[in-house]
Amino acid sequence: MDSGMGKPGSPADRKGSLVFSRKVGENCRHIAVELSEATAPSAPGQFFLVREWGVFDPLLGRPLASTVSGNCRLEFLFQVTGRGTSRLASLTPGAALELRGPCGNGFPAPVGEKLLLVAGTLGIAPFLGAVSALGEKVDVTAVLGVPGRGWEPFTEWCEDKIPGIRLNSDDGSLGRRGDPVEDSLTLVGPGRELWGCGPEAMLRELGRAYEKGCEKVLVSLERRMGCGIGGCLSCSITTPSGMKRVCVDGPVFDWREVFGEPLRN
Ligand SMILES: Cc1cc2nc3c(=O)[nH]c(=O)nc-3n(C[C@H](O)[C@H](O)[C@H](O)COP(=O)(O)OP(=O)(O)OC[C@H]3O[C@@H](n4cnc5c(N)ncnc54)[C@H](O)[C@@H]3O)c2cc1C
Ligand code: FES
Numbered sequence: 678m679d680s681g682m683g684k685p686g687s688p689a690d691r692k693g694s695l696v697f698s699r700k701v702g703e704n705c706r707h708i709a710v711e712l713s714e715a716t717a718p719s720a721p722g723q724f725f726l727v728r729e730w731g732v733f734d735p736l737l738g739r740p741l742a743s744t745v746s747g748n749c750r751l752e753f754l755f756q757v758t759g760r761g762t763s764r765l766a767s768l769t770p771g772a773a774l775e776l777r778g779p780c781g782n783g784f785p786a787p788v789g790e791k792l793l794l795v796a797g798t799l800g801i802a803p804f805l806g807a808v809s810a811l812g813e814k815v816d817v818t819a820v821l822g823v824p825g826r827g828w829e830p831f832t833e834w835c836e837d838k839i840p841g842i843r844l845n846s847d848d849g850s851l852g853r854r855g856d857p858v859e860d861s862l863t864l865v866g867p868g869r870e871l872w873g874c875g876p877e878a879m880l881r882e883l884g885r886a887y888e889k890g891c892e893k894v895l896v897s898l899e900r901r902m903g904c905g906i907g908g909c910l911s912c913s914i915t916t917p918s919g920m921k922r923v924c925v926d927g928p929v930f931d932w933r934e935v936f937g938e939p940l941r942n
Contacts, residue, residue, distance in 0.1 A: 688780045688906055691716060692730060693751070695772045702830035704757045705799065706766050710774055712749045719746040720783025721807035722874070722897045722929045726905045727753065727765060730773035735761045738777055740902045740924075742803035742874075751776065754802045780905040781928045787815055787870045789892055794819040795861045795883060797875025798828075801835055803897060804874065808839050818864060819843065822857030822875070825850040858882040865891045873897070873932075884932045894932040898923050 693710040701707050710727075719725075723746075726738030739761035745752035757766045768774075784807065792815050794804045801821055808817055819839045823832055825848030832844055832851050844852025845860050853860060858879055865871060867890040873883045874897040886894050900923040903909035907925035914921050917937035921927065 687717065688778050689716070690775060690777050693774045693776050695768050695770050695774060696750075697770055698766070698768060700830075701754065701834045702828060705754065705831055706757070707744075707752065707754050707834070708765070709745075709750060709752045710776065712751065712776070715748045716746065716751070716776075717779060719743050719779035719806075720785070721810065721872075722803045723779040723781050723783040724803075724905075724928065725751065725753075725776045725778030725780065726902065728761065728775050729764055729768060730775045732764070735764070737761070737903060738775060738905070739765070740780070740899075740905065742897075743779065744802050744805040746779070746806060754799065754805065756799045777905055780924055782926070784872050784895055784897070784929050787811070787893075789868055789870050790814075791816045791869045792818070793861055793864055793869055793871045793886075795857050795871060795873045795875070795879075796820070797822045797857060797879045798824075798831075800873070800875030800879075800897070801839075802874070804872070805838050807872075820845065820857045820861045820864070821852075822846070822860075822879070823851060824848070856882075858885070862886060862889060865889045868892065871895070872929075880932070881936055884936050887932065895929055896932050896935070897928045898930060898935065899928065900924075 691712050693712045696709040698708045724740045724742045728738035741753045743751050819842045822845045825846035845857045865886040870893045871886045872895045873880050880896040900912040903911035905924045912923040916935050
């Protein structure tokens with residue numbers, strides 16, 4: 678079966694209806710949306726701008742990575758961090774949503790047979806679809822980092838979706854004590870590709886995997902978004918190879934493309 682990986686579809690605006698909204702721990706939600714029209718399949722790391730239909734405060738949709746993308750159904754996992762995500766979290770089944778996507782490039786299908794996924798908290802979202810899309814073709818290991826106590830419902834949910842996921846926590850209460858970068862660096866080497874998603878400080882550190890002979894290190898960046906389709910420049914970053922728009926040139930970049938020298942924007 679064609680997984681759709683590495684073949685991003687073009688973004689379009691669609692109406693959707695909230696199927697369910699479930700709490701995954703204190704501040705996180707897993708939602709499913711039924712679309713009025715089928716969307717192109719999205720590659721892991723592609724995202725949608727999501728907002729309540731017909732509500733203009735806040736004005737802009739919030740970028741969320743699709744965790745499951747199938748024909749007329751999308752799923753998302755998000756943390757409530759501010760006004761936009763609070764509004765989304767308050768909606769009940771049947772609520773109408775506006776979704777623009779799939780936006781961005783997404784992670785291309787891995788070249789090798791061994792893939793390491795490294796996520797900081799909600800950075801796991803784009804990888805949930807990847808694990809099922811890759812199936813048995815690729816040997817996938819997933820590493821997740823969380824602060825610790827209080828994150829049990831979230832890590833249990835992730836363990837259910839990705840059996841065998843390696844947990845790391847700052848306080849040592851969940852899995853290994855420490856950060857996911859150090860854990861992942863014990864696993865990298867020639868023949869391995871690494872994908873990272875999470876806080877930028879974590880992504881920066883993942884470049885050390887290249888020093889350990891890793892074939893390819895790809896990272897998914899986060900920036901505030903306006904249009905999501907390359908027109909407003911609000912997501913621009915300065916890289917060693919010039920200005921890039923995270924929404925269309927990314928959000929997935931080769932680590933060297935953005936961290937070849939300090940990232941400024
Ligand atoms: C490509 C992409 C995919 C994403 N996928 C997910 C996902 O699957 N799940 C998830 O929980 N979050 C994801 N995010 C982050 C999510 O978009 C932000 O948390 C959200 O837009 C915050 O909106 P808000 O109105 O709730 O918060 P605001 O009130 O706008 O801001 C609250 C806080 O969040 C920070 N913030 C706002 N927007 C962003 C942003 N785009 N990136 C980083 N920090 C931000 C602000 O600086 C502020 O500190 C993604 C971001 C991008 C760019
Ligand atoms: S969000 Fe408008 S150019 Fe990227």
